[in-house]
Amino acid sequence: MKRRKFLGAAGAGLVLAGCSKEPATTGVTGEQARQTYDWKMVTTWPKNFPGLGTGANNVARLITEMSGGRINVTVYGAGELVPPFEVFDTVSSGTAQLGHGAAYYWKGKSEAAQFFAAVPFGMNAQEMNAWLYYGGGMELWAETYAPFGVMPLAAGNSGIQMGGWFNREINTVADLNGLKMRIPGLGGEVLKRAGGTPVSMPGSEIFTSMQTGAIDATEWVGPYNDLAFGLYKVAKHYYYPGWHEPGTTLECLVNQAAYDSLPADLQGIVTNACRVVNGDMLAEYTARNNTALRTLVKEHNVDVRPFPDEVIAKLRALSKEVVSEIADKDAMSAKVYKSYSEFMEQVVDWHNISERAYLNLRKG
Numbered sequence: 001m002k003r004r005k006f007l008g009a010a011g012a013g014l015v016l017a018g019c020s021k022e023p024a025t026t027g028v029t030g031e032q033a034r035q036t037y038d039w040k041m042v043t044t045w046p047k048n049f050p051g052l053g054t055g056a057n058n059v060a061r062l063i064t065e066m067s068g069g070r071i072n073v074t075v076y077g078a079g080e081l082v083p084p085f086e087v088f089d090t091v092s093s094g095t096a097q098l099g100h101g102a103a104y105y106w107k108g109k110s111e112a113a114q115f116f117a118a119v120p121f122g123m124n125a126q127e128m129n130a131w132l133y134y135g136g137g138m139e140l141w142a143e144t145y146a147p148f149g150v151m152p153l154a155a156g157n158s159g160i161q162m163g164g165w166f167n168r169e170i171n172t173v174a175d176l177n178g179l180k181m182r183i184p185g186l187g188g189e190v191l192k193r194a195g196g197t198p199v200s201m202p203g204s205e206i207f208t209s210m211q212t213g214a215i216d217a218t219e220w221v222g223p224y225n226d227l228a229f230g231l232y233k234v235a236k237h238y239y240y241p242g243w244h245e246p247g248t249t250l251e252c253l254v255n256q257a258a259y260d261s262l263p264a265d266l267q268g269i270v271t272n273a274c275r276v277v278n279g280d281m282l283a284e285y286t287a288r289n290n291t292a293l294r295t296l297v298k299e300h301n302v303d304v305r306p307f308p309d310e311v312i313a314k315l316r317a318l319s320k321e322v323v324s325e326i327a328d329k330d331a332m333s334a335k336v337y338k339s340y341s342e343f344m345e346q347v348v349d350w351h352n353i354s355e356r357a358y359l360n361l362r363k364g
Contacts, residue, residue: 040095045100052225059098085200094257100251103141109148120319122340123246124159129249131339138152152251159222164238165226167236171308172308179195183219185244203220207234219245222242224288227292237303324337
């Protein structure tokens with residue numbers, strides 16, 4: 001997807017967003033304006049799950065509403081149509097036109113995909129969006145998925161996550177040895193390097209796995225989602241910060257052939273519906289996490305504690321090793337890593353005298 005094409009479609013959607021639900025016909029033939037499309041969206045999230053699942057619902061709703069029903073999107077939660085980790089293949093094959101998930105689930109397709117979800121000790125949500133939209137990230141993401149006939153769009157962000165729920169105290173690096181933890185993506189590779197055992201599983205299996213002792217610890221998202229899953233019932237200690245996911249981007253996968261079959265105005269609606277939800281989800285998480293954290297602490301007496309400095313220092317060092325090694329695996333990973341790291345270096349310089357400086361000032 002070329003930058004010019006992406007921005008052109010986006011511009012069309014912005015015009016449509018302010019209009020009525022009557023089909024816009026500027027640049028669209030009468031036959032195209034009457035054409036309707038029934039699309040399926042498959043997701044990696046439980047149906048209607050707060051934040052993640054409802055974010056997918058919002059993408060579908062906006063596409064349907066903004067198109068005046070010319071595109072009608074039906075959402076299927078994890079396991080309803082396909083298992084959660086088969087979403088990418090389902091969209092790639094065209095069985096579903098849309099998917100909603102996170103790019104680190106598809107590292108088996110491309111190691112480079114993981115950079116578009118979350119990098120341990122990497123960029124936060126604000127920085128990720130800047131890189132994606134104005135630093136060349138979207139173009140690289142599109143290039144990464146192009147061989148599979150899939151077009152990615154940023155469609156949500158959880159913000160900085162929590163470090164996770166643990167049934168043992170983490171006081172030293174040695175306490176990570178043998179730890180069985182549900183943790184995906186690059187964070188899982190770092191845990192493995194630290195002596196732990198990363199386990200990949202969909203959200204719907206986490207509670208039971210913790211309850212039965214199949215895993216010793218789990219990360220999920222943050223207070224809002226963790227409260228909804230009732231994780232405080234199966235774990236004692238709630239650690240922060242989420243070093244492994246400092247600003248996790250969620251994605252809408254679009255079957256490229258299906259997208260290309262749309263007239264330009266509908267392409268703009270698809271891209272801009274995702275862009276709206278991308279910003280809205282971050283705002284929702286920022287608001288909902290506040291209330292949920294208070295509930296966890298005051299009503300459920302959750303033990304919230306920071307990771308020890310020694311542990312963070314070790315994880316940071318291992319993260320640098322893991323990310324560098326991933327970048328060396330193939331040309332695409334190297335290309336994405338170069339862009340990501342160079343942008344992060346620049347944004348850190350700026351945020352040190354803006355965001356960080358202000359937050360340090362405010363806490364005083």
